[in-house]
Amino acid sequence: MRGQEQGSHNDMSGTVYGPAVQAHTVYGGVHVRAQEPAPRRPWQLPASAPITNRSAELDVLEERRLRAGQGGHHTLVSVSGLGGVGKTALALAWLHRLRADFPDGQLYADLGAQSPAGPTDPAEVVGRFLRALGVAAAQVPAAFAERGTLYRSLTAGLKLVVLLDDAASAAQVRPLLPGGAGVTAVTSRWRLPGLTVDGCHLVQLEPLGVEDGVELLAATLADGRVDAQPEQARALVTLCAGLPLAVRVAGARLAARPRRGITTMVRALAKEHERLEGLAIEGDHNVRAALDQTYQELPEGAARLYRLLGLHPGTEFGDAVAIAVLARPDPGDAASAPAPAAESPAAADALASLDLLHDANLLTDTDEDRHRLHDLVRLHAAAKAAQDEPPRERAAALRRIADHYLATATAAEYAVDPQHRTMARDYGPGPVLTDELGTGPEAALDWQERELPTLMAVVRLARGAFPEVAWQLADALWPLFLRRKFYEEWRTAHQEGLAAAEELRDTAAQCRMLTSGGVGVLGLGEHTRALEMFERAARQFQADGDALGHARTLNYRGLALQRLGRLDEATRCFRLAARELPGVGDVRAGGLARLNLADVALALGRPDEAVVHATAAHTTLLGAGDTYNAARADILLGRAHLARGAADLAEGRLTAALTVLRAMSAAYETARALHALAELAEHRGLPGPARAAYLEALTSYDRAGRAASPDARSARARFEALSAAPDGGPA
Incomplete structure (x- = not known):
């Protein structure tokens, strides 16, 4: 690798x-x-929209909170109901009122029960919550159970509010419940009786009554038409089934046509309701009809953007995705090359169409220049894409979405680690448009982390549609996985990538997925499984006649054997690697093999041998410009000299290593250098230092x-x- x-x-x-x-x-x-560490107070709740006559439900929620608070208990409530009935709006209205009483922050997670990619993994959510609470990415445990323990410990003394939106099951929710006496609200399309064993109070949210729906319609229109046509307003609310989403959508369309009477909307909606009877979304016929009416009134550019966005596999997206789906290939281009989305000829039209979709209440803002389709709206948009877009156009738009994420992730990979030589990237006919990453490696890593749920969804989607994208995107995520330790995503991405590479019969890609994925499995503590993956890659490299690839696996196999305590076998692998790698063109990897040999020699109590290997490693790595691993060699030299009783030589090496590693903010290796200096001070009889x-x-x-x-x-x-x-x- x-x-x-x-x-x-x-x-x-x-x-x-x-x-x-x-x-x-x-x-x-x-x-x-x-x-x-400075306390981190997250304030993640989305903005609260006005709600109409939910005072009874708000009173129930507040009464439950006060009762739990009197006993010093955590408040847990679940709000369930039909899609579009206003579950999230109710929860937000209530929780925002509690900010003064819960000053330690607000956590929010979309659990994705309706997501095309499937429900969100609780382990991923706990990891995000830990980072929001101030835990450094490198400190987030790999094991799910340990993440949960740390999360509950951190929140035990906090007055915290948590909103778990769109839950799929009680099992998904339970690991996300914090410690302490805070408040957790859960929203779901389904009742979650399993949470009652956790002290949950269940609230079933019903559609608005007719009069309440009329009040919401009047607030949406903000003109005199509801007063002028009260019966027609009631009829419109009835056609909307009392669902606030449908009422707002219908009201937004009327607001855009100030001279149109409510009667016209009622007639059109009733006709559409009959025509689409068999195409209901989970039985919500009237919501579908209302959305169809909105869709029919969109200009063609906005309508095309709307239906193509229904193909997006994630729950939210940025401006660049909208630009990419509307872009069209230039017949004069022989091949696609990644280019910034902001410079595309499609940018102006895409951004204007995004504004129209927001005006029609079909999109919501999640952050600056980031957007989301409501679950029902996304399903509707996907249905319209299937109905109104030819299969070839749908496939081309989906490929542009996949290529957008692959190209941007690859650019981020290069920004973080320019020495990481990537394998080729195979893009479609294009255009291939990239997002803005910001400045510097950390900004590139931040982009990959923010987009990770969508990137994982693209990997899963691409395995069947564009298998080359599946393994190449997994490969591009290597810097994020290596530095920020998303071990479960690391494993999953490389499993999907390996399956795609196998389908393609691309043995070079298979070996990359096995070695990259094996490093992640090694990090999870599954040393035997990692060794099996490295050995399979070695056999394939040998079958392909790839001497360099085969030699590189020797280092990986040695590391797995070292973790398994099989030090003699590890030593043999590292010796072979040190001998073979320079001869096949990788001098630096040969230096790493000598570094590993020094480490094993120290573990076996052979300091003189460790000095020889570490000295050779230091010279090779420094010559290759790898100052980080050269400093690691200095630590091993310092420890070896100390074991030989040469305190002054040990101090010189350890001090040099510490200076380099501190400048790199390499916390773990800095700790190892300090640890060795502490042992040196003890050796000299200096307990204070x-x-x-x-x-x-x-x-x-x-x-x-x-x-x-x-x-x-x-x-x-x-x-x-x-x-x-x-x-x-x-x-």
Whole structure:
């Protein structure tokens, strides 16, 4: 695998948030201070829209909260009802009123019960919540159970509001319930009786009564037509089945036609209702009819954008997606090349059409330049695409959507790690339009993380429609997976990518998915499975006559064997890698193999051998411009010199490594350098400096999300022993 850190040996076990110091007896004037992370107060709830006459339901929700609060319990309510009945609007209206009483923040998640990609994975949501609460991405545990434990621990003392929107089941909701005595509201199309065992109060939201619907229609129109035609207004509300969504859509169309009487809308809607009887969305015939009326009144450009957006596999999208779906290939272009969406000739028309869709209440804003289709609206748009777009046009638009995400993810990959040599990208006829990433590697990673739910949906969709996109998009997400540790998505993306590569019979792509995916599986702690993946890739490289690819797998296989405790076998793999890789053109990977050999030699108690390998690794890696791994070699040299009793040589190497790694903000390797310097201070009989270095190392381990790793546990044990020693002397 090209450009990946084949020498990585990071421990991927659980994490503990925040520094912790335990001591038996402390003598003398010992002061321990740790820098606590600044509290993060998320305010994620979407804006609250006006609601009409839901006072009874609001009273029920508030009464439930007050009763739970008196007993010091968490408030859990579930609001269920038909699509478009106003469940989310009711929940938001209630929760926004509670901000003063719950000052620690508001968390929000769309659980995607109606999403084309399927319900959202609770593990993914917990990860987002942890990051919103201030947990660094690297500190989010890989294991779902550990994420849940950390989430409940962090929220136990907080006055927090949580909205879980569009839930699919009680099982999906339960892991997302916070600790503490806050408030959690759940919305769903279905009743969730399973949550009653968690103390949930169920609220079934019914459609508006006729008079309440008329009031909403009057507020939407904001003119005198409802007063002038009260019976027709009631008839229109009846045709809308009392669903606020349908009433607002119908009202928006009337508002756009100030000279049109309500009678005209009623007649048209009644006729459409009969014609579309067999095409209802979950039985909501009148909602479908109202949406059809709105759709028919759109200009052709906006109508085409609307139906093509129904093909989008995610729940929200940016301006660039709208531009991409409307773009058309230039017959003069021989091949597609990625270009900024903002510079496309389709940009002006797409943005104008987006504004029209917002005016018609068919789109909602989720953030600046980001949009969302209501679930029923998205289903309607997809149905219109199937009805009004030829199959070839639908396929071409879907390919442009997929290519947009592939090209932008690839640009982000290059911005984060330009040395990561990607395999070829196969785009469709185009145009291939990219999003804006912002400036710098962090902005590129932020784009990939923000779009990750949609990117995963594209990977799953592409496996059947465009298999080459499936594995190439998984490959482009490598920097995000490696640096921000989305292990479950890492595994899933590469499983889908491998299946697509197998369908294509592309053995080079299969090997990339096996090696990249194997690194993620290794991070999940499934060392045997990772070894199987690396060995399968090795066999395929050998069958293909790819000597370089086969040699690179030696490092991966060695790492898996090292994690499994099979050190002699790991040593053989690393020795072969160190010998073969330079000869087939990868000198740097050969240096990483020597680095790994030094690590194993130290573990086997052979410091002289470790010095030889680490010195060779340092020279090779520095010559290749890899200062990060050269600094890792310096740490191994320092530890080896210390084991040989050469304290001054050890100090020089460790200090040099620490300077480089601190400048890179490489928290884990910084912690390992500090840990070794603490051991050096103990060796010299300096308990005070040793304690200080151990404490700083523990802080860095925690910052890197490795507070529960074996290295961190060792450092903590030595710090506690030194702190408990009489008069601060050696323990």
